[in-house]
Amino acid sequence: MAAETHPEAEIGSNDGDAAIVLDELRKEYGGLVAVDGLSLTVESGEFLVLLGPSGCGKSTTLRMIAGLETPTGGTIELGDEDVTRTLPQKRDLSMVFQSYALYPHKTVRGNLAFPLGKMDLSAAERERKIEDTAELLEIAELLEKKPGQLSGGQRQRVAVGRTIVREPKAFLMDEPLSNLDARLRVRTRLEIRELQQRLGTTTVYVTHDQEEAMSVADRIAVMDGGELQQVGTPEEIYERPANEFVAGFIGNPPMNFFEVDAGEGTRVFPDDPVDLDASVPADAATLGVRPEHVHLVGDRDGTRATDDRCEPFACTVDVIEPLGNAYELGLIRGGEPFVARLRELPESAVPGATVEVAFDAAELHAFDESGGSIR
Structure with missing residues (x-):
């Protein structure tokens, strides 16, 4: 008009x-x-x-x-x-x-x-x-x-x-x-x-x-x-x-949620524990991370482990979904699935491959036992 x-x-x-x-x-x-x-x-x-x-x-x-x-x-x-x-x-x-x-x-x-x-x-x-x-x-x-x-x-x-x-x-x-x-x-x-x-x-x-x-x-x-x-x-x-x-x-794909043990140094993935080395409120029961804040360490766009990212950890690529202007990766650690959204796809990221992943530390969302936001 x-x-x-x-x-x-x-x-x-x-x-x-x-x-x-x-x-x-x-x-x-x-x-x-x-x-x-x-x-x-x-x-x-x-x-x-x-x-x-x-x-x-x-x-x-x-x-x-x-x-x-x-x-x-x-x-x-x-x-x-x-x-x-x-x-x-x-x-x-x-x-x-x-x-x-x-x-x-x-x-x-x-x-x-x-x-x-x-x-x-x-x-x-x-x-x-x-x-x-x-x-x-x-x-x-x-x-x-x-x-x-x-x-x-x-x-x-x-x-x-x-x-x-x-x-x-x-x-x-x-x-x-x-x-x-x-x-x-x-x-x-x-x-x-x-x-x-x-x-x-x-x-x-x-x-x-x-x-x-x-x-x-x-x-x-x-x-x-x-x-x-x-x-x-x-x-x-x-x-x-x-x-x-x-x-x-809100969000497509939706936010990833992880059970967290804040008393053990922000530990997630209970069946294959990872300490994210991130500051999270002590009463946090669940940690949320949006897919665009999940990064592959050392990927093709220059991503590296930095001070503003949590400690990287290994996980397995399950599925890859090309979206034209981005890629969605289904990832698994300790039997727990989650999603990353990337602008570019590293050559090493193929189904079944092991990749290093890091979360944006400043973009973590913490929720208490009742589901309310505390961060």
Whole structure:
């Protein structure tokens, strides 16, 4: 989307406080607790992503914000107004669903016009909003077509257009890209992010795709089991995870975890012990290391054992997975598998070979017995 061609002054001019505040929000279905005491503030104009595995409560949370589900407990505020029991149509929110939810018998123009039907607008004002939205999303040439004549990416743009056309206080998006192929999904998520930044509209976006979340969010709220695990910028979530769940969920490939005996000089691999000679809190029960912080000593890019790396140790190469711009190595020591991610592959690294490995000492993550981060 070329920014200079978009009439951004005409759309997204909804000023004022559009923060969304959830306070001890709870939702039960019979004996099942889907959301358990969630407290979270989405700042006005912020792009916040609710991220987590299937069944973690993220879509239920979004539906409660939208008014499509009634909370069992807690409150929801939009701006300075308590909307916990307010009807969906009175909340001034717009939602993009996973299925797009377009009217198949209406043209694109008709779909964009539908949300404007109950607004006090003249015919000329209504048409201006439709035309401005179509131009913003580069779908002006599709206005007379019906959804069945459009590609998945075009239908997704129409769904977004129907959301923004009436200039709501906030956008709610429930996995809007899940029906697109991988290449189109990457392109479209960047377009959504660019659009939100231009409009400055508060946005709550639900996904289970961590890469998608990391690429679009101002902040990410990670959920599991109906509870908030951590909220922070993508960098904070990745570099300083609050617990083992967040550390393992964020990152591809995920973080390696090792049982550690901090009382024995940071000893790992109990069946073939290695003393990493690293400073780790005495109450550490688990050590985490991301694959990109696992290095082969003396590899082709000049890596050597240095002061900022732990004591190297020997392990066996199990499998090698070429990724185009990197390699993933499955390694084993004492029957315990772990993964390294390398930019270049040493000639000596072949399945079955013995290699020397060192961890980045400054990039070790320590967790206590309950899984909480202590470093």
